Amino acid sequence: MHVISERRLDGGCLERDFTLGEIPGTVWTPDHVDSPLPVILLGHPGGMRRMYPRLAARARRCLADGYAAATIELPGSGDRPRLDGVDQARAGLRRALAAGEPVGEEIVERLILPLVEQAVPEWRATLNALLALPEIGGPVGFSGGVIAVGVRLALVEPRIVAAGLFAGSYVPRAIFDEARQVTIPLHVLLQWDDEGNDRQLALDLFDAFGSAEKTLQANMGGHTGVPAWAGEDASRFFARHLR
């Protein structure tokens, strides 16, 4: 992990941009840390620069709650090399949604599986680097999307003890089989009228999770309309599992 820039934000927050090999990322820690903190990995739909204001706000809530926070750019997003076929699959998804047609499983697979395949080992390598920082000691939570990435991470990364997942993107059927094997506590957020997602698919995925503790919170509105109190409820979910 190479820190390429750092800033001190008000409220005692240190924001460091880093690269891990070719992957750009950002880690947020308090200015002063007495003992190593839990950390929340902040998932997002790709495009860290565009997402920065929302990511920084989520990170500062993590710090206020007593955790560090970190994120990395998704494969194929931002300045990272395009992923073969994903852009075409995304165009196919948009055409289907615009035409009001069902989104074929093949489009979902071509859009999501390459992301999962590449992003999950990248998150795990990032976690190794984060846990080597003196400020960070775990336990580890994952928060956000892409939800299929979160499902795979929840299954294969034993250091993640709780996940707050945003059901705001399509999920290939193959990932449902993995969801059935997930056992960590989950807090799943769903926007009831998400224009870029299928509500029934999200409900089926929630049903599929093997976790004994799982909560679905559905709120009104579209993809970007998550109300403020949903963030507060997710924050309390993590407080039960990371402290």
Added chain:
Amino acid sequence: MHVISERRLDGGCLERDFTLGEIPGTVWTPDHVDSPLPVILLGHPGGMRRMYPRLAARARRCLADGYAAATIELPGSGDRPRLDGVDQARAGLRRALAAGEPVGEEIVERLILPLVEQAVPEWRATLNALLALPEIGGPVGFSGGVIAVGVRLALVEPRIVAAGLFAGSYVPRAIFDEARQVTIPLHVLLQWDDEGNDRQLALDLFDAFGSAEKTLQANMGGHTGVPAWAGEDASRFFARHLR
């Protein structure tokens, strides 16, 4: 409203049993009230005496949050006269559930509609009496079940400004038409594997509500397995609307 007994509980809580005509009820207020409080009407499945420990716990949370609380016995429950046909309908429901058969709309109507027809005017009369107490001034919330009673109350009683509904019982189709006309903020709690309810029916009802602000929170477990944090989240819902 005739107070028939009163007790001072620890924590500065005054618990008064009352009758309003033939209807028994209980109201909980703080020992000392500086200015009239909001009040939450505590719905339940019937059988106040059996439900007392849970009702008293919910009431004390209301007091801790700065509200008064009150409940009344459901028509046909506890020591109140049976309702024609409701016991037979309940037996029919139990037979269908035990046999794993679909619950017919006719059974649901015969079980629920008489309750709604009688309970809603009783709650409204109770509310008149509660608001005449010097300790209580509104605004008013409704919390709990029977959910069909809560839907009708949310529609017809303009003094109720927010409702936390427990989707733990069947709802006749006629009530869906009323749900579409409800516009107050709603917080709907669903137990994902409720043995005495139909999950899809509950999701359809949530979808039907006309409210611009509505939240569904679904948790794992059966009818009586609502986790503690679900109560905390509902409490924060009321804090946003009753304070």
